Amino acid sequence: MPRQFSYTTRPYAAVDDATGAPIGLDTIDVRVRWLLDLIGAAQSELVSRLWHPATFDALAAGRDGQGRKLPMQGHVAAARLGWHPSYPPGVYVPSRVTRVVTAQAVGTLRALAYRDNAISALSARFDPATGRLAPPTTAGECVPSGFARGVARQLTARSRRTDGAATERLRITDVQGPPQTCVMARLSAADRQLSQITVADGVMVLTVKLPTHEAPTGRAQWRRVRLTAAIPPHLHTRAITDWHLPTLVLDHRGVLLRCAATEQIPTADLSAATTAVGVDWSPATLGAAAIVTERPDGLVSDYRGFTYDDRGLGIKLARLQTEGQYLHRKAARLTRLAATAPPDVRTELEQKIAVLDAHRTAVGVKRGKINRELAFHFGREVTDYAAAAGATVIGVEDLSTLETRGHGRVNNNRAAQSARRKAVDALAHTAAGVGVTVVSVPARGTSALCPGCNDTLSRPGGYHRAWCTRCKVGGNRDHVAGVNLAKRALLGRDRVVRKRGKNPEIRVTEHAPVRQCRDKTSPTPSRPRHRRVRRSVPTATPRAGVNQIRIVPAPRASVWDTVKPATSHGVTGSREVPTSPASATSVAGSMRVT
Incomplete structure (x- = not known):
């Protein structure tokens, strides 16, 4: 089954297509900026x-x-x-x-x-x-x-x-007025006369026509340039059948190529699915999952769910959001003051407003990076959980019908700011690589109804606990909701609605009792083991009168810590220095798939 995905990369070498003379990357940035300004x-x-x-x-x-x-x-x-x-x-x-x-x-x-x-x-x-x-x-x-x-x-x-x-x-x-347009160039809208692409041995060569002047007056001031970029190493083993033309954008680091490719992935048969994983969104953490298995005697589950650990990134996102809101309020207040201030004071206030806007933009960029990291780490954790359980379908709540209201200002705001849509896309992309299909199921009543008898659950231990006095089942509220979502995914697998560009949808809610079994149906989550320490070795006695400085390494709270730093590609000075084409493996350390 073909599937398109996107990734980003940056050129590390550029030459003139007609003469073969090398061109500095700073010159390429300027010429691309001229093209984007015209567009x-x-x-x-x-x-x-x-x-x-x-x-x-x-x-x-x-x-x-x-x-x-x-x-x-x-x-x-x-x-x-x-x-x-x-x-x-x-x-x-x-x-x-x-x-x-x-x-x-x-x-x-x-x-x-x-x-x-x-x-x-x-x-x-x-x-x-x-x-x-x-x-x-x-x-x-x-x-x-x-x-x-x-x-x-x-x-x-x-x-x-x-x-x-x-x-x-x-x-x-x-x-409303006309919208603001993004400054970019989608090269896929044109033909080979503007750009073309070739990929071989993990290296992509993009030939594109760029202006040589800010305001070109003739055809001679548009020349072809060959940009050489590396394909990320984790794409070398994929069954990619087609490479598509990228989109040119500029950021603070220079030219960025947003590329797309088509690969072949295993096809999953939803009608033959017997095990499903349900993912419930939670305001406390990004989500929780539970497993339901279909047997000849009915649906069973151990009601032991998996709660995703965001490694403290959710608290960091909340702090950055508060900081961004503070900067926005301060900039708005200075804007109101500048409207009636004298000219000299207005100039000073406008400079402060520009600094605040720059800081707010930086906070937004940082939040976007953390949300992306959180989404793909969540997708990998849930995919591994489903693959270990032998599930072929993952049911997630339909985000178009899911709206957080009535849970207080803090929880409503936290749930509204969570990257749920990005997490769904990351989960669908990651799960499709191992043959697991992500489907959307109705979200109404998943946390309030019992999976066994479909009656309303009680809350004997507070909001986060759920218990059914009739079926004698319960536990964590999010885990019970995951059981309901997995049950709806299994019961509606024969009536799936497919739309282009969207995940398969199940719009009909059916009920069947899910009984609790003592058999272990879900995989055991990995837990870090304590390192053994020898107690027989005497500890060193610190010398009196000397301040001992203890250096304690910080724990890894981000998957970015495992990424190797990018190499210098042989360039030690300015980006104006013409570079020679390097191997793909030496420059693809910092590339990321989106």
């Missing part, structure tokens, strides 16, 4: 020019002026509709770069077409006097509750700006 400015101008209801009407209809169906390719659909970007006077841009601009712009507008339709339906049910939405009358008007509350806030803000002027239907262009 970003043209894309923002095109989206702003098309920000009117007629654009979304054309996208919703899916037809061009001649009644033909719009193709999936964004640049072809833009050409059919007559949408063309504009560039500064005298600047020459190849037609393939224009394809990249229109493809990215049409992709953004198509993503917002759903929001435009929802806002149009919700605005008809909005009451400006009370700020509330009327109940939907048809099934087509139902939207997720979180999305509806966000639209209600937008409609309330517009009602305040317009002094409560009532309108029957609003569009997305009436509620």
Whole structure:
């Protein structure tokens, strides 16, 4: 079964395609920045020019002026509709770069077409006097509750700006302005005239046409460059059938290649699954899991779950979130003060605001890295747990119907900020490599109902404990919820709904009693053993009058500690020094798969 995945890498060498002369990496960064500036400015101008209801009407209809169906390719659909970007006077841009601009712009507008339709339906049910939405009358008007509350806030803000002027239907262009576009270049939207890729012996060579001037005036100022990058070593043994063109972005370290590839993975037969793992999300930790096995006499479970240990990263995320909120409040307060301050004081306040914004951005980047690490470590732990138990399906709560409310401000905020969506993607990616399928199951009632009799559970030991007086089963609340999720995954494995780009879904909730068995069905989690210490060796007596400094090594709280540092690739000075192509294994130490 083919599956696409993504990874990132960076070029470590660059040469001119025509002359073969080496080019410094700093020069490559500058030329890529010129390309991204042209694409970003043209894309923002095109989206702003098309920000009117007629654009979304054309996208919703899916037809061009001649009644033909719009193709999936964004640049072809833009050409059919007559949408063309504009560039500064005298600047020459190849037609393939224009394809990249229109493809990215049409992709953004198509993503917002759903929001435009929802806002149009919700605005008809909005009451400006009370700020509330009327109940939907048809099934087509139902939207997720979180999305509806966000639209209600937008409609309330517009009602305040317009002094409560009532309108029957609003569009997305009436509620918000044009969105900000990402500065990137999706090379897959063009053909071989702009870029092409070759992979051999763990080395990827990307040939791309880059400008040689900030404002190129002719075709001669666009030259081809060969960028050499290393494939991460953990991809060398995979059954990869196709390598796709990357997306060019720039960060604080230079050019970053966001690549994609297609590999062959083992196909899992859900109808033949007899053991399932249920994953329940928890505000205290990221999640907990439990196992249910189907036998000839029914469903059984030992009700002994597995609780994920985040190694203290959850506390670190909470601290970073508090710090980011503090920086945001302080920057907002200084912004209000700068609005009425004298010019000299306003300049000083604006400098402080810029520093606070930079610190807040750094905190956000750090939170994103920790969330990514947490998600993939969680995916690996749950996958190993399922593989040790012989499970072929993992049931997770459907995040579209899961909303944390009524558990207090701290728990609600902690659950809302957890990287659940990223953890699901990481779990699906990791589990597919060993032939385990991740399915979404309904989340309602998993923590409140008994897996055996489907009655409401009691809480004799507090919120985190659950007990059924009828079946005499219970334990940790999250482990009981994991049993319910695994049961629903097994009972609904024959009625799975599959959608493109999403995990398989089970939408029907069925009940069958899950009895508790004494047989051990779940694997034993590994525990660190204590190291033996000889007590017969006398301890050294410290000398009097000397301060003894004890150096205690810090425990490893991150999987990043196991990553070897990247080599210098033979460059000791500036990145302007032309480098020679090195081997793939010597430069791929710091590469990561996403």
